[in-house]
Amino acid sequence: MKKFINNVDDLLVESLSGFAAAHADLVELHLEPHFITRKNKAENKVAIISGGGSGHEPLHSGYIGYGMLDAACPGYVFTSPSPDQMLAAAEAVHAGKGVLFIVKNYAGDVMNFEMAAEMLPFDNATVLTSDDVAVENSTYTTGRRGVAGTVIVEKAVGSLAETGADLAACKALGDKVNSRTASMGVALTSCTVPAAGRPTFDMGELELEMGVGIHGEPGRRRESMRNADAIVADLVAAILEDLKPARGTEVLLLINGFAATPLMELYLLYNSAAKLLQAQGLVISRSLVGNYTTALDMAGASITVCLLDDEIRQHWDSPVHTAALRWQR
Amino acid sequence: MKKFINNVDDLLVESLSGFAAAHADLVELHLEPHFITRKNKAENKVAIISGGGSGHEPLHSGYIGYGMLDAACPGYVFTSPSPDQMLAAAEAVHAGKGVLFIVKNYAGDVMNFEMAAEMLPFDNATVLTSDDVAVENSTYTTGRRGVAGTVIVEKAVGSLAETGADLAACKALGDKVNSRTASMGVALTSCTVPAAGRPTFDMGELELEMGVGIHGEPGRRRESMRNADAIVADLVAAILEDLKPARGTEVLLLINGFAATPLMELYLLYNSAAKLLQAQGLVISRSLVGNYTTALDMAGASITVCLLDDEIRQHWDSPVHTAALRWQR
Amino acid sequence: MKTLFILEAMTTVNQAILSSESELESLDRAIGDGDHFINLKRGCAALLAMHDELSPLAPAEVLQRMGMKLLSTIGGASGPLLATFFMTLAKAEKTSDVSTLADIASAFQASVDAVKQRGKADRGEKTMLDTLIPVAETFTQLTQQDTDRLLLLTALQQAAEQGMQSTREMIATKGRASFLGERAIGHIDPGARSSQIIIHTICELAKTKIA
Amino acid sequence: MKTLFILEAMTTVNQAILSSESELESLDRAIGDGDHFINLKRGCAALLAMHDELSPLAPAEVLQRMGMKLLSTIGGASGPLLATFFMTLAKAEKTSDVSTLADIASAFQASVDAVKQRGKADRGEKTMLDTLIPVAETFTQLTQQDTDRLLLLTALQQAAEQGMQSTREMIATKGRASFLGERAIGHIDPGARSSQIIIHTICELAKTKIA
Ligand SMILES: Nc1ncnc2c1ncn2[C@@H]1O[C@H](COP(=O)(O)OP(=O)(O)O)[C@@H](O)[C@H]1O
Ligand SMILES: Nc1ncnc2c1ncn2[C@@H]1O[C@H](COP(=O)(O)OP(=O)(O)O)[C@@H](O)[C@H]1O
Ligand SMILES: [Mg+2]
Ligand SMILES: [Mg+2]
Ligand SMILES: [Mg+2]
Numbered sequence A, B: 001m002k003k004f005i006n007n008v009d010d011l012l013v014e015s016l017s018g019f020a021a022a023h024a025d026l027v028e029l030h031l032e033p034h035f036i037t038r039k040n041k042a043e044n045k046v047a048i049i050s051g052g053g054s055g056h057e058p059l060h061s062g063y064i065g066y067g068m069l070d071a072a073c074p075g076y077v078f079t080s081p082s083p084d085q086m087l088a089a090a091e092a093v094h095a096g097k098g099v100l101f102i103v104k105n106y107a108g109d110v111m112n113f114e115m116a117a118e119m120l121p122f123d124n125a126t127v128l129t130s131d132d133v134a135v136e137n138s139t140y141t142t143g144r145r146g147v148a149g150t151v152i153v154e155k156a157v158g159s160l161a162e163t164g165a166d167l168a169a170c171k172a173l174g175d176k177v178n179s180r181t182a183s184m185g186v187a188l189t190s191c192t193v194p195a196a197g198r199p200t201f202d203m204g205e206l207e208l209e210m211g212v213g214i215h216g217e218p219g220r221r222r223e224s225m226r227n228a229d230a231i232v233a234d235l236v237a238a239i240l241e242d243l244k245p246a247r248g249t250e251v252l253l254l255i256n257g258f259a260a261t262p263l264m265e266l267y268l269l270y271n272s273a274a275k276l277l278q279a280q281g282l283v284i285s286r287s288l289v290g291n292y293t294t295a296l297d298m299a300g301a302s303i304t305v306c307l308l309d310d311e312i313r314q315h316w317d318s319p320v321h322t323a324a325l326r327w328q329r
Numbered sequence C, D: 001m002k003t004l005f006i007l008e009a010m011t012t013v014n015q016a017i018l019s020s021e022s023e024l025e026s027l028d029r030a031i032g033d034g035d036h037f038i039n040l041k042r043g044c045a046a047l048l049a050m051h052d053e054l055s056p057l058a059p060a061e062v063l064q065r066m067g068m069k070l071l072s073t074i075g076g077a078s079g080p081l082l083a084t085f086f087m088t089l090a091k092a093e094k095t096s097d098v099s100t101l102a103d104i105a106s107a108f109q110a111s112v113d114a115v116k117q118r119g120k121a122d123r124g125e126k127t128m129l130d131t132l133i134p135v136a137e138t139f140t141q142l143t144q145q146d147t148d149r150l151l152l153l154t155a156l157q158q159a160a161e162q163g164m165q166s167t168r169e170m171i172a173t174k175g176r177a178s179f180l181g182e183r184a185i186g187h188i189d190p191g192a193r194s195s196q197i198i199i200h201t202i203c204e205l206a207k208t209k210i211a
């Protein structure tokens, strides 16, 4: 394992410190418990708080700021944060209209946020994101994982909250975006959890993992390496099978890198995916390409499609000013 | 080599097509010869054109748009573009005030841009970027390489051009920023040129290449892997030895990823570098952290310091709207 | 339960967990995300650091503080579950005097029930509950039958071992491994294994106190 | 020079370059960026595709179009340099009748001089010029002495070989390898090697025409 670290135990705090210093105009770092807040406390709005294990940067801290999150609670690498973090963050950013937690659907995150929610002295609600269609959503499972679609949920909900909408409305929009969003990923290499010091899974030089999770969880199947168009065709097919969009539907297409895949390849994937969506009669009216929900140092990428409507498009387009997403401001 | 490609020969055009499609609001792609232009042709300003071998994305295409470049000429992977591309791009974007080429200092880029400049029927000038202090700038060499500092040059010059400044002023600002900017990089892995199919250099599991170039050119020395603070100390020392800034100088600190290094590690590097600069009495007033000048799929990073003055700071802060850098718009 | 025993158990369990590093790590790498050992290690270290603070306190307070500490240091899925376990034990200690073996068995059962609730999970879902539930059942049964202490402790260890082993052939329907479907078969659940290690270690310690 | 011979040389050189793939690639990987072979291959392929378009044309026009094509297809450092070489040859063909060996030698010398100018480089800087300059000198000398054709061609091949080999011990002061300082020592320059291959191949072809 070769990484830019000093020692594994200090990695998280040193990285958070660097983040906070580089974006001192936007965010403030609090330690023990660890959480990051928006610099200028917003008034009279629902406080939007997310969090989860670290290693997915810029998720979530990179989305703190005007039009998106009020706070984020980073856990250790791939480990859900603990309730004391959420409680302290909520205490710091609540602004009289309650707290909305945006939580990726993993047992650990769900339970920790749930315990925080139970202890919280403010009105609160939770949006669980579950866009990963690699997981067959049969009744006996925990349900699907939340992956890169979470960014779209956070953007939309953050935008609505900025208008002064109430907690119920924010929760409703979050649930709606989540239900209209589907993702699936593929890994070309494993990631390496710093504390573990070696790759989470073994992968042959000519293999890929179809449907991989953002923690390096095995996916639907291990396959032989194929060309990009063939890989994209499978991902898009799984996504469309889930969303079943009508021809003419307007969509947002997000090509998300897991960290180690060059932009050049991500744009090639975009090219390939866009053609397939257009062939299905879909209209790609918004796009995002880059590393937005990563998996430590994994080479790989995911495709996310979100079915837009006027409301979601408007909240996607609205001004945002965070470390990782910024426009109109 | 595992990459998301269909076949090596189509990689560039497919990737450019994806880029152009994903940013159809910003750019337009032209093929044979290949170049990319800003969507809405600017009027009455110096046309700013850059270009170079591909594999450094988002450099340069990602910087096309308001406040930065008017066009970019992408060569094949790590291969300078050819003069016909520059001629066609200049023809497309010139707007009556001449053309400024921003060229990274490599023999190939210099000669191809030079031949284009000789053939060009418009007023033109060239800014050569040469910020890489890994190269000892002795008189008998080609001079230093242009690396991530190029982004700062492009941002500043693009901003000035937007004000209607003339060619000489744009060239002068570009040269000034370049002279006040120094960078040095380190590789943890080699990159793999797609057409070559295997790593450009061999690197042991516990080695690093100090002073590596963005094409995987060997650097100052091969070393044993060390902790991040020690690596950063060497990079910062080389940069400061070159710039020799007075205490109290205001600087921009850019931590640039070569593609495969996670944001989490880049922020850790930022943390480490910022402390060292502050210990030298420097004031870090602007920051940028991310993959801005990459080296295909290399794991590694570079540090860039630019000595700000009022003029450069103002042109850094001014509105910009490109695929990869965007603020205030 | 005595504070002294709890603290001694804490130290021994820490050692047992530390010496299972590679096994726990590879179990969670196989069907999870590889951090289960690190999570436990962090939790144990935080508990150990509290040793002097805890030693003068009553058992209920000790267990409550341990639970809160685990809640704020482990994170992940195992954090809230183990914390819930300790905090429920603490509640039992607080409300009634947990002194007989039967008292301990019923406090244990209540704690396992709380974990079931928190995790919305039950036996057969390939989690730590596959270790904990059979242990709780055996505990209750054998204390009702007034079994010899040594036999009881050995029976608890066996129940934990069997429960843990039973996860090997299961499909997971809770936790991270549930995303794997059939591919989880053949691997023991990391949480089931760590719970079994903890129970085994505490029983061994208890055996040395029988004399 | 005859168009027929130029086109034949083009085909043979293409084959020679293709069969040096791994060598050229590893030379440029060692002290450059690994793309020299690919660049040449792309240029050669573009030339071959022009074969039918070129065959009816006069040599000057053929060389000029080849130069322009190389300029727009090779890119990198070698693109403008090789293009400059061809375009200068074309100029010589155009301005005077290049028929005697001495004519060819002086056109060759002019082309090498143009490359020196374009690259702001000279002998001893570890570039293709270390192959080209000695060849030009030998060419001029031996044609002045009216040497036997076969001996001349062999001497050119030797000059190219020696020039190419001489780059091995040089520090580079031009091109990408100049960034390496001492570390470039021990490696032959890729451009010097490819130029040598081209010259060697053309001389071999010319030998078959002597009969
Ligand atoms: N809903 C649940 N109920 C009971 N136990 C669970 C549940 N979800 C997960 N677990 C247990 O937690 C263990 C994983 O813990 P850990 O690796 O520390 O957290 P994470 O899965 O968040 O990385 C699993 O092996 C399983 O035994
Ligand atoms: N200034 C120069 N003058 C002459 N030849 C040069 C010069 N710079 C580079 N070269 C030649 O070009 C070769 C490299 O070509 P190539 O790999 O195709 O381009 P690049 O270096 O841009 O990747 C070098 O090996 C060297 O022989
Ligand atoms: Mg985890
Ligand atoms: Mg090159
Ligand atoms: Mg785990």
Ligand SMILES: [Mg+2]
Binding pocket: D028, D032, D033, D034, D035, D036, D076
């Ligand atoms: Mg090269």
